[in-house]
Amino acid sequence: MSYYKSPEDMFSSRANRFKSDGDRHWAMAKNGHGDYHYGKARFCYEQAAANRVKAEQAHVTGATFHGASNG
Numbered sequence: 001m002s003y004y005k006s007p008e009d010m011f012s013s014r015a016n017r018f019k020s021d022g023d024r025h026w027a028m029a030k031n032g033h034g035d036y037h038y039g040k041a042r043f044c045y046e047q048a049a050a051n052r053v054k055a056e057q058a059h060v061t062g063a064t065f066h067g068a069s070n071g
Contacts, residue, residue, distance in 0.1 A: 007063040011055035018048035 004010040022044030029037035057063075 004065075006058065007065065008055050008058040011051045011058060015048045015051035015055060018044045018051060022048060 004013065022041045025037040025041035025044060029035065029041060
């Protein structure tokens, strides 16, 4: 049994996590905790966008996880 119901669900969850991490890094950068956080925020937002695209592709194609074979 998979943790996620479908690849679409998995990629959507990843996108949501990257978005929240990006928001956190952006806030830290804006509050003077260093330019490092701007770069991390940019990376997180890029990954969120990429995972949103993958989730949409999984939805359109009807992708599913393959079950383990018993043989």
